Amino acid sequence: MENxxxxxxxxxxxxxxxxxxxxxxxxxxxxxxxICAFISYTIALIVAIFGKTVSPTYSEQSxxxxxxxxxxxxxxxxxxxxxxxxxxYFLYRFTxxxxxxxxxxxxxxxxxxxxxxxxxxxxxxxxxxxVLIIVGLVLLFVIIGSxxxxxY
Amino acid sequence: MEPNxxxxxxxxxxxxxxxNGHLFQAAKWAKFLSVVGFIxxxxxxxxxxxxxxxxGSISRNYNDSNPPFGAAANLGGAFVLVFxxxxxxxxxxxxxxxFRFGSKMQTALRxxxxxxxxxxxxxxxxxxxxLGILTIIGLALFFLEIIFVMIFASRAxx
Numbered sequence: 001m002e003n004x005x006x007x008x009x010x011x012x013x014x015x016x017x018x019x020x021x022x023x024x025x026x027x028x029x030x031x032x033x034x035i036c037a038f039i040s041y042t043i044a045l046i047v048a049i050f051g052k053t054v055s056p057t058y059s060e061q062s063x064x065x066x067x068x069x070x071x072x073x074x075x076x077x078x079x080x081x082x083x084x085x086x087x088x089y090f091l092y093r094f095t096x097x098x099x100x101x102x103x104x105x106x107x108x109x110x111x112x113x114x115x116x117x118x119x120x121x122x123x124x125x126x127x128x129x130x131v132l133i134i135v136g137l138v139l140l141f142v143i144i145g146s147x148x149x150x151x152y
Numbered sequence: 153m154e155p156n157x158x159x160x161x162x163x164x165x166x167x168x169x170x171x172n173g174h175l176f177q178a179a180k181w182a183k184f185l186s187v188v189g190f191i192x193x194x195x196x197x198x199x200x201x202x203x204x205x206x207x208g209s210i211s212r213n214y215n216d217s218n219p220p221f222g223a224a225a226n227l228g229g230a231f232v233l234v235f236x237x238x239x240x241x242x243x244x245x246x247x248x249x250x251f252r253f254g255s256k257m258q259t260a261l262r263x264x265x266x267x268x269x270x271x272x273x274x275x276x277x278x279x280x281x282x283l284g285i286l287t288i289i290g291l292a293l294f295f296l297e298i299i300f301v302m303i304f305a306s307r308a309x310x
Contacts (some may be wrong), residue, residue: 012264015165022273029280040294047298086296101165110165114174119183128188 014101015110023102027095034092041081041088048077083127090120156232167269169262176261179272183254193240198238204229242286250280 015023051073094116101110158161196228209227214222259265 003269006288011235013167013260013266013269016270018270020165020274022270022277025277026273026280029277029284032284033280033287036291037285037305040287040291043294043298058262105165107165107168107171111168111170114171114178118174118178121185125181125184130184132188 020102023098027099027102030091031095034095035086037088038092041084045074045077045081047072056140086125087123089121090116090123094120160205162229173259175257179254179257180262181254182250182276183258186247186251189243189250193247196236196243197240200233200240203236204233207232210262246279246282246286249275249282 004106024134039091048070097109097116098113101113102110173263203227207225211222211226211229216222231304240255256268256275260272
């Protein structure tokens, strides 16, 4: 039944003229999004590395605090940059391969592009799931902690 | 029932078994992301409204004893309310486009429906267009911020 349906669909739906036009625009805007993301992650990393953390006083303690702050800023910019680059790399690959597939009517290239689109959504989805789980756990611990404090 | 479809050219790009699978998976994840996005939009709007109400009541309490603090709280409340609600509204539209892409794509692939397939790609197009324009605006503001910071920093030094 499943196979029959798949074979059936092979001849029934296709990337018609309208769908191809939409795909071309998708490719254009998705590429702009990916390139803008690459640029912004790079700038954020440069600003984090070369930017100065201004401290109002020149004491030993404030120097220590600003140096810790700088380390945290660089680490967070690096981590978000790596994750962002990985996600947008798949979006960029989707645009490049789908564009090639559409230009030379190459089904294999288009399918490769769609694999990248699927991976792009999958990675963002999994990251969202991880964030939701972490937020849920933090909320749970906060509630348990406040209940524990309330009883004693 | 005959599926709503327009048979394409055999030599055209087709939705074969492979692309069907990839598009179905992409649609499933896109739908999940959009639902999470809708929840975040709602939470952001609720947060903005509650923060506005809270700041408003703080402002009312301090209006007589400390008028400047009351005015600052009022302004802060209005600021948080406007930004949170505006953010929620702005975030709602890409989620809507993504949801429509996901649901229409799933329907199209299940029922071999060409119209739904085209509509679903139209929604993905709107999603990326919206996101692209927003990204360009964000990047432009980012560059402006850097330029302003550099100008102010150079003035502070000299």
